[in-house]
Amino acid sequence: MRRMEFKMERPGLLEVGRKITVTEGLLPSSYYYTINPALAMSANIPFRNRLQSREGEVVDIVENDRGFYVTAEFDEPEVGS
Helix, strand or coil: CEEEEEEECCCCCCCCCCEEEEEEEECCCEEEEEECCCCEEECCEEHHHCCCCCEEEEEEEEEECCEEEEEEEECCCCCCC
């Protein structure tokens, strides 16, 4: 299983166990992913680490001094495996 972290701006938009879909965005040198409908966004992901799945599940939500971070799992090999 591949895990990815997403930044969520407000609490309560997602909960652990929720099934999600993501949309892929393209930048000049990387991709980024948004949990639909615009609930949270990933960091920029290099081309070589492109996410193949578009459906996953929220496995953790953490609040720290920088905001809310959502960890989601996708049914594909971990990057670098």
